[in-house]
Amino acid sequence: xSAALPPSSVGAALSRPFSRRTLLAALAGxxxxxxxxxGSAGDDADAVxxxxxxxxxTQVQVQEALVAAYGLAFAASPDLxxxxxxxxxxxxxxxxxxxxxxxxxxxxxxxVGSPAAPVDAAGARAFLRGQVAVTADSHAFACPxxxxxxxxxxxxxxxxxxxxxxLLA
Amino acid sequence: MAExxxxxxxxxxxxxxxxxxxxxxxxxxxxxxAVWGYGVVGAALPADAHDLVVAAERAHQDLRDQVAxxxxxxxxxxxxxxxxxxxxxPVLSATDAAALAVTLEDGTSATWTWVLDQATERSTRxxxxxxxxxxxxxxxGWRTQAGRxxxxxxxxxxxxx
Numbered sequence: 001x002s003a004a005l006p007p008s009s010v011g012a013a014l015s016r017p018f019s020r021r022t023l024l025a026a027l028a029g030x031x032x033x034x035x036x037x038x039g040s041a042g043d044d045a046d047a048v049x050x051x052x053x054x055x056x057x058t059q060v061q062v063q064e065a066l067v068a069a070y071g072l073a074f075a076a077s078p079d080l081x082x083x084x085x086x087x088x089x090x091x092x093x094x095x096x097x098x099x100x101x102x103x104x105x106x107x108x109x110x111x112v113g114s115p116a117a118p119v120d121a122a123g124a125r126a127f128l129r130g131q132v133a134v135t136a137d138s139h140a141f142a143c144p145x146x147x148x149x150x151x152x153x154x155x156x157x158x159x160x161x162x163x164x165x166x167l168l169a
Numbered sequence: 170m171a172e173x174x175x176x177x178x179x180x181x182x183x184x185x186x187x188x189x190x191x192x193x194x195x196x197x198x199x200x201x202x203a204v205w206g207y208g209v210v211g212a213a214l215p216a217d218a219h220d221l222v223v224a225a226e227r228a229h230q231d232l233r234d235q236v237a238x239x240x241x242x243x244x245x246x247x248x249x250x251x252x253x254x255x256x257x258x259p260v261l262s263a264t265d266a267a268a269l270a271v272t273l274e275d276g277t278s279a280t281w282t283w284v285l286d287q288a289t290e291r292s293t294r295x296x297x298x299x300x301x302x303x304x305x306x307x308x309x310g311w312r313t314q315a316g317r318x319x320x321x322x323x324x325x326x327x328x329x330x
Contacts, residue, residue, distance in 0.1 A: 045286075090323035097324070140302065143285065144294040152286040152327065155298040159278065159305040159325045166306050167321055 045148030048103060052150075055142055056102040059154065062138045063095045066161075069131035077124035084128070087164050094157045101153055129168040136161035183243060185289060190245045192287035193236050196280040196300070200233035201250035203273040209256065210273075213266035225270065225307050229277070232300055239293075267315035274308035275325070282326030301326055 048056065070088040074081035119127040140158035143151055183190075207226035214222060237247040260269050281301040288294045305325040312320040 045289075086319040087321060090319070090321060093323045136302075140298050143298045144291045147289065147294075149286055151288070151294055151297075152282045153324075155285045155294070155301050156278075156282050156324045156327045158298060159302040160321065160323050162302045163305045163309040163321045163325070166309050 046150065048146070048150070052146060053103055055145060056098070056150070059139060059142050060095070060098050060102050062135055063091070063098050063157075066131055066135040067091050067095055069128060072119055073124040073128040073131075076119040076127075077121040079121070080124050080128070084168070087132075087167070090160065090164070094160065097153060098157065101150055125168060129165060132161050132165045132168060136165060186243060188287045189284070189289050189293055190240060190243060192280070192284040193240055193293070194245075194248050196277075196284050197233060197236045197240065198248050199277045199280040200229050200236065201248070202254060203229040203277055204233060205250065205254055206269060206273045209260055210266045210270045213260045213269075214263050218263075221310070222270075225274075228303060228307070229273075235296070264315055267311045268317075270311040271308055271315055271317065274304045274311060277304040278308065278326035279328075280326075 067088070070084075070091055074084070074088065136158050139154045139161065143154040143158060146154060204226060207222055207229065211219065211222040211226070240247045256269065257272055258265065258268070260266055278301055281297050281304065285294055285297040285301070288297060305322065308322070308325070309320050312318075
């Protein structure tokens with residue numbers, strides 16, 4: 001036993017990083033640093049290039065398509081709507097956060113790859129799971145293209161959706 | 170930038186990756202904690218959960234070794250495991266064990282989200298998103314076993330806002 005050393009707290013050991021900086025505040029503060037304009041008060045890591053602005057807009061559209069897919073799936077399957085409502089709320093919250101992180105992003109736009117095909121009750125769950133997986137993959141693929149708070153946000157959303165995917169399996 | 174308020178004592182070789190290395194040290198410390206913590210989790214769960222615990226523990230061991238090797242390759246001294254840890258709550262039942270596993274995975278997610286925020290190397294961000302995703306997938310299973318609701322998280326690793 002380690003009598004000489006006081007044991008570290010598991011909770012403390014796992015809760016350190018964000019005690020130094022609130023990432024969300026960083027995101028809000030750097031949303032203005034768009035189109036390659038670093039800004040003297042901004043963090044270089046949170047500046048975005050024009051290409052990244054376009055990429056962020058695409059990720060917003062991908063998420064909009066997922067939110068639409070939840071609506072389609074729930075309309076086709078009231079049972080699924082009853083059990084998976086919290087997942088849809090999370091998808092909408094993710095969309096709100098993505099829009100906030102995307103410089104100049106409109107409140108809504110034309111979703112890319114919108115799932116137009118109607119789904120029946122029997123296939124609603126599989127349809128929705130497929131849409132969640134595609135969206136998770138898209139955000140995970142885009143994440144390393146960014147730095148700073150936006151990389152963290154995209155990675156977090158991708159992980160959250162992968163968790164949804166597992167739950168819907 | 171890399172203000173150190175932790176028990177870890179990161180030392181970095183390259184100024185270009187100083188902040189990233191400090192974040193990786195946090196992730197490494199979390200991996201050490203998770204490896205230790207899953208020993209407690211496994212002891213409190215029935216035998217039929219053994220494979221799940223072993224798989225999770227092995228994932229954290231692999232991540233620990235990968236991060237330690239990365240830091241070493243940068244002439245940074247990887248943080249070591251603590252000699253002992255205190256539990257955040259008593260683990261007296263299978264539900265307690267699942268709750269501890271949730272704590273371990275959520276903590277892991279927080280450190281990897283921070284790595285994503287701090288990383289300058291693309292390869293580190295690729296590692297980060299993979300590690301974060303794996304932790305959240307495991308966390309969903311443990312939240313279910315712990316009776317938590319909701320079992321999924323919209324923003325794993327990010328502070329509640």
